[in-house]
Each structure stands twice: as C-alpha cells, then as structure tokens.
Amino acid sequence: MYIIESYSLAVLFCIITMFCWGSWANTQKLAGTQWRFELFYWDYVIGIVLLSLLFGYTLGSTGDGGRSFAEDLFQADRKSYSLAFIGGVIFNLANILIVAAIAYAGMSVAFPVGIGLALVLGVIVNYVSTQKGDPVLLFTGVTLVVIAIVMDALAYRKLAGTERKNPKVGLMLALVGGFLMSFFYFFVAQSMSLDFSNPEGGKFTPYGAVFVFAIGILMSNFVFNTILMKKPIEGSKLYGADYFKGSLPVHLVGILGGIIWCLGMSFSIIAAEKAGPAISYGLGQGATMVAAFWGVFIWREFKNAPKGTNLLLAGMFVLFILGLGMIVYAGV
Numbered sequence: 001m002y003i004i005e006s007y008s009l010a011v012l013f014c015i016i017t018m019f020c021w022g023s024w025a026n027t028q029k030l031a032g033t034q035w036r037f038e039l040f041y042w043d044y045v046i047g048i049v050l051l052s053l054l055f056g057y058t059l060g061s062t063g064d065g066g067r068s069f070a071e072d073l074f075q076a077d078r079k080s081y082s083l084a085f086i087g088g089v090i091f092n093l094a095n096i097l098i099v100a101a102i103a104y105a106g107m108s109v110a111f112p113v114g115i116g117l118a119l120v121l122g123v124i125v126n127y128v129s130t131q132k133g134d135p136v137l138l139f140t141g142v143t144l145v146v147i148a149i150v151m152d153a154l155a156y157r158k159l160a161g162t163e164r165k166n167p168k169v170g171l172m173l174a175l176v177g178g179f180l181m182s183f184f185y186f187f188v189a190q191s192m193s194l195d196f197s198n199p200e201g202g203k204f205t206p207y208g209a210v211f212v213f214a215i216g217i218l219m220s221n222f223v224f225n226t227i228l229m230k231k232p233i234e235g236s237k238l239y240g241a242d243y244f245k246g247s248l249p250v251h252l253v254g255i256l257g258g259i260i261w262c263l264g265m266s267f268s269i270i271a272a273e274k275a276g277p278a279i280s281y282g283l284g285q286g287a288t289m290v291a292a293f294w295g296v297f298i299w300r301e302f303k304n305a306p307k308g309t310n311l312l313l314a315g316m317f318v319l320f321i322l323g324l325g326m327i328v329y330a331g332v
Contacts, residue, residue, distance in 0.1 A: 001066040001205055002059040002270070003196045010274035011328055013267040014283040018324075020264030021115070022290025025102055027257030029299065031250050037099050038229045039243050040254045045092075045221050047258020048265075052207075052214040055266050060207030065197045072199075072208035080191040080202060084209045087187035088216020090180055093224050094118070097177030100233050105156065105170025112288045112316065113156075113171060116149035117178030119285035123278050123327070125186045130194065132276030133330040141326030142282070148319035152292065155312040159305045173233070188213050188269065189277040196273045206269040214262065279331045286327075289320040 004010050024044075031040050060069035067075070101110035120142050127138065153171060192209045193200035204212070229238040268284040275283070295301045296313055 001061065001068065001072075001196070001207060002063050003065045004270055004274050007274050007331060010271035010280070011283065011331075013271040014275060014280055017264040017268040017271070017280075017284035018286040019290055020260050020267070021284055021287030023287075023294065024257045024260040024264075025099070025291060026294055026298075027253050027260070028099065028102060031253045035246060035250050036232075036235060036238060036242075037102070038225060038232065038238055039246060040250075040257070041096065041099060041225055042221070042243055043251050043254025044258040044261070045218055047255035047260075048262040049214045049218050049258075050255070051259045051262040052211040052266070055262075056207045056211050059266075059270075060205070066199055066205050069207050069211075072205045073211070075201065076191075076204050076208060076212075077202035080204050080209075081212055083187045083191035084204060084212035085216035085219075087184045087191070088213040088218075089220040090187065091184035091213070092217045092220045094177045094180035094184065096224055096228060097173050098181065100228075101170050101173035101177060104173065104234060110170065110174045110177075110291075112149055112152035112292050112320075114174035114178035115181065115285055115291070116145055116152070116288045117175060118181035119282055119288065120146055120149075121179065121182030122185055122285065123282040125182060126189060126276075126281050127278035129186060129190065130277050133279050135330075137326045137330035138278065138282070141323040141330065144319045144323030144326070145288075148316045148323065149288075151312045151316040151319070155302065155305070155309045155316070158309045158312075159302055169233075185268075185277065185281045189272060189281075192269070192272075194273050194277075206266070206272070210262070210266050210269055213265075275331055279327060282327045283324060286320065286324040289317060289324070292316065292320075 004013065027044075028037055028040050056069035060072070098110055098114040101114055123138065123142050127133070127135070156171070188209050191204050191212070192206060193203040196205055199205050232238065264284060264287075268280050272280040292313075302309055302313065
C-alpha cells in the first residue's frame with residue numbers, strides 16, 4: 001500500500017485535506033436551491049463510499065509496505081471494525097446537522113462555527129490519545145482559532161439582524177454538529193495501527209479504516225436522513241420517491257461532493273502516521289477558513305451586511321491563518 005515517508009509530504013496531504021473539506025459544500029449550492037439538502041445528502045454519501053472503495057483497490061493495494069486492502073479487511077478484529085464504524089455513525093449525524101446549518105445560515109457561518117468547534121475539541125481529544133507535537137504551539141494555534149470562531153459568529157449575528165432571521169437556529173445547528181464532529185476522527189484513529197509499514201495485527205491500515213468508516217456513514221444514513229426527511233428542520237416533508245425526481249447532473253454533483261470530502265479524509269488518515277492524529281486532524285479542519293472564503297467572496301453571503309462586519313471577517317481570516325500556521329509548526 002502507499003505510505004507517506006516524510007513530515008513535509010504529510011503536511012502537504014493535510015493541506016489538500018483542508019481544501020477538500022472546505023470546498024465540497026459548494027456542490028450542495030451547485031445542485032440548486034430547489035434540490036433539498038436531505039436529497040443531496042444521499043448522493044454525497046454514495047460518493048464517499050465509492051471513493052473509499054476505489055482508493056482501497058488502488059493506493060491501498062500497491063507497493064510493498066504494509067498490507068493489501070483485502071488482507072487488511074479480513075485480518076481486522078471486531079473491536080477495530082466497531083471503532084471505525086462508530087466513527088462513521090458519529091460523523092454522519094454531525095455532518096447532517098452542519099449541512100442543515102449550511103442550508104439555513106450559509107457556508108461562511110456553518111463551517112467556521114461548526115467545523116471550527118470540531119477543530120478545537122478534536123485536536124484536544126486526539127492529542128490526549130496520541131501526544132505528538134509541541135503542545136504550546138498546538139494549543140496556542142487552537143486558541144487563535146477559537147477567537148476566529150467567535151468573530152465569525154458575531155459577524156453572522158449582524159447579518160442575521162438585517163435579514164430578520166433568528167441567528168440562534170443556524171448557530172445552534174452548527175454548534176451541536178461541531179461538538180459531535182470533534183469525536184469521529186478519534187474513533188477512526190483508534191481503529192488503526194499508526195505504524196503503517198509494520199501494522200499491528202487486528203488493527204486497520206488507513207485504507208481499510210476509511211472504507212469501514214464509509215460503510216458506517218452509509219448504514220446510519222438510512223436512519224438519520226430518513227428521520228430528517230420525515231421531520232425536516234425547514235420545509236415540507238419529503239418521501240423516498242422525491243429522490244428519483246432529480247436529474248442526472250444533480251445526482252452527479254452530489255456524488256462529486258462526497259468524492260471530494262472522502263479524498264480529504266483519506267489523505268488526512270494517510271498523513272496521520274508522520275504528522276500525528278492531532279496535527280493531521282487539526283490542519284485538515286482548517287477547512288473552516290477555505291469554506292468561509294467561498295462563502296464570503298464567491299457566494300457573497302455577506303454582501304448586505306452592515307458596517308463593521310467586514311472588519312470582523314478580516315480578523316477571522318487573519319487569526320485562522322495564524323492559528324493554522326502554529327498547528328503546522330507544532331509538529332516540526
């Protein structure tokens with residue numbers, strides 16, 4: 001299987017993760033305002049499963065290091081399967097809430113608040129489990145990200161006031177989703193051996209872990225998303241037949257969204273051996289800044305915001321960049 005050999009390459013993989021995780025939600029907007037996110041989400045999950053399987057039989061089955069993808073799946077024990085699967089279930093519930101927050105409040109709010117909170121708590125959880133990296137630099141970077149999240153929330157509150165929205169709905173969805181999101185990576189990392197060249201028996205290599213994680217997302221989607229379709233946060237009730245009313249391009253856009261996200265997840269997990277789970281996860285969750293960029297500059301979600309909002313947004317970007325820089329240098 002393919003294995004990263006250097007810290008610098010691991011950081012590059014994490015940066016790719018950051019752009020993937022911060023950009024996939026654009027596909028939800030590209031799918032159109034008439035295509036509900038509950039329906040979009042089915043295609044998104046299909047995309048995640050497809051790419052995890054493709055990577056397993058390509059990158060996960062080439063090279064002399066580690067184990068092949070098929071061998072990895074057959075040798076893993078029940079505990080590893082359970083941990084990776086539970087990680088998928090937790091991620092799915094968290095992500096559905098954050099996607100709902102995107103639909104209600106926009107990318108420039110849902111990502112910085114929800115994923116930003118996930119970054120903070122996730123770094124703490126993953127660092128406690130595997131203490132790799134300079135804790136002073138790591139947690140100073142996390143503190144700057146926290147301040148950036150607060151600034152973004154204040155900017156959204158200004159915008160929501162002008163549009164007569166209740167800011168609590170979008171923010172609460174993002175916060176609950178972000179809290180849950182902070183734990184999924186821990187479960188996936190615990191299912192793996194962090195020595196990819198000579199992996200521990202009974203545990204997964206990255207490719208097997210990501211595939212079982214994806215199956216956890218798929219299976220839990222039949223529960224979580226079905227409930228959400230019957231009792232939506234916003235809009236009328238949906239039925240299974242509604243999914244088949246979408247055109248082929250709309251479905252392909254949703255699948256593309258899942259492929260983009262899973263590309264980021266796979267690269268993050270592959271980088272975890274050299275960078276450590278805390279840094280790999282934390283840098284990848286710099287997706288918050290990428291998503292905020294899309295929301296502010298491309299989708300123009302703050303074009304009608306009152307005076308003072310732009311200053312808050314500028315401060316958010318600066319603090320995110322400084323915080324992420326410290327997280328990177330924590331592992332040098």
